[in-house]
Amino acid sequence: MRAANVARLGLKELRSLAADPVLVLLILYTFTYAIYAVATGANFEVSNAAVAVVDDDRSALSFRLRDAVLPPQFAHVVEMTAAQADAALDAGDTVFVLHVPAGFEADLLRGRPASLLLDVDATAMTQAGNGAAYLQSIIARELAVAAGRDDGISAGGQAVDMVVRARFNPNLSSVWFNAVMQVINNVTMLSVILAGAALIREREHGTIEHLLVMPVTPAEIMAAKIGANGLVIVVASLLSLLVMVQGVLGVPVRGSLLLYAGGAVLYQLSVTALGILLATIARSMPQFGLLVIPVIVTMNLLSGSSTPLESMPDWLQWLMQASPATHFVAFSQAVLYRGAGLAIVWPMLAALALIGAVIFAVALARFRRTVVEMG
Template identity: 35%
Template sequence: MAARFSLRRLGAMIRKEFIQMRRDRLTFAMMLGVPVMQLILFGYAINADPKHLPAAIHAQDHSAFTRSFVKGMENSDYFRFVAEAHSEAQAEELIRSGKVQFVLHIPSGFSRDIERGLRPQILLDADATDPAATGNAAASIQFLAAGVLARDLTGPLAAQGAPGPVDVVIHRRYNAEGRTELNIVPGLIGVILTMTMIIFTALAMTRETERGTMENLLTMPVRPLEVMMGKILPYIIIGYVQTAVVLTAAWWLFEVPFTGSLGLLAFVLFFFVAANLAVGFTFSTLARNQLQAVQMTIFFFLPSILLSGFMFPFRGMPEWAQWLGEALPLTHFLRITRGILLKGNGFPEIAPDLAAILAFLLVVSLISLNRYRQTLD
């Protein structure tokens, strides 16, 4: 053993480590890719003050006052009117399905009551399942009510005073108190399942390769689909156990309301867990060891949690980030879970998001089956 410290030997060890990094291209790519991805997502995609939120109008008075009020809301940059509801039922369907974040109700006789100085009430329905997405927009309309109609009020009407010519009533739907736990806790089901299911499956397959048991598996008369299903089905059961634990805590500790059908949630859960397990199986066919499998899991999990609407308002992100988020199964599962638990949504409301999860499952399953080999290279 060398008696003295040697800079030459130290330099040789440093050079050896850089050579080892160069050989492990996946790890080297992750070292560069993760910081770049975080910089782009946090710098460009994340926005805690979402603007241009989709809204609908249900107007029973089509007067100049109505048009001015709607235009003033759009000029605030918080609201973007994308639909017109012709009935209360249609307005309810729009906000319940998540197609719009707000519904503005203008009552009949709106302009007549303004001209008489009666301060008519207008109702703003807000989807408050995500309080962070609607809080600033809902607060802004209170200031709009005082001044947006000032240009249209002349003569004695212009001297009505501080309260303004109209009274805006905000109805925060599905989360009247604005409790963040009603938004976070249901979303935790998807986040926990995404992280655990992918990493469990990826490690299970790569562990067999490292320990040499994959050779025994490959010599058996087992089809690739049978291997994949055999690896996935046990973890689906574990996924149901994890969900039961989270739902119990949600009900007992956080008083999250269970408005919809838990049976429907359990039905959707099967396909969501299967989609994440298929991702883990695919990573196991790409990774050479368990470290690489963990790295791939992190690389998938990071954008999933940032772009799905779990931590930050989904509609606050730029359009390109929303397109990326739509490709992730967690985005659609969060909408389904919150819709079922908080809104009481049924199958018609969740069908589009369920179809997106099924499409993801099909594509990833085909990729993983194609990557799987019956013989070792």
């Protein structure tokens, strides 16, 4: 390949992209408002959850338990009868119902077995699980204080003071996770779409035939499309991290943006080549869209950006090692969340390079065959 030809073809790609208002608006939307909407709208922590209490004890301890449930995790506790609480759960008006039986405080103070009942609406599983854990912790703390202990944990008669420290996200805010991961997912989506759309656009406008009569090779044409569209995506993602993630949302980026940019450039080798490969199979833009949707959804959902890779079946974890998105997500999380350096992330970069070389070779072979058929 001749660098001069690739550079000139790359400039042509950039001009064609700039002349397409739909793709320009898609890039702007994807790396601005879409990041903000997903980061602030899809929260997984417990916030303002409705709690009701059925207090048959009417004791000082039952009132103390009620007063310990506070915002912002929970809304103000509402007292109900048992029938009202059942109706509220059925209607979805409350998520948690705490039942305090009659004689609860007396049984506890006399050392007799005492029990509490917590009903949970598990329709929203994440909120139900986290909220139930918070409520259990609150109740255990208050019962320990009522029983005359300063803590709720004991072992062998000796008090144990366990200190929990949350690293990298001390407030356990889902906004911090969602914002960065949405940028990474959008990098995957737009890289495939832009590269493939560039080839489809050439075919639909008839300009691919003009390229075939020029002294350029298929490898140079493909390298120009990958380089130009990949450059746009990398620059847009860096600006999104600086302006939207750090500036607007206030999410700290701990690692080196230069190292992230290097990994993103390496990632473009595989995902943009994948877009061109899909474009050689499709004959029109609608067909290309139908091919892209399942590929992008599968790559994003199973890459570890939405759910932990470790929670998937073993065979699926092994299968997803062939996806470049899996390694790029692990690389981005290590660099942007935990501030990892090159000494830690080089295996991920090596995997990206290997997978990218394979996909590029397959896409180039398919692209050459398509060019020959069109010629």
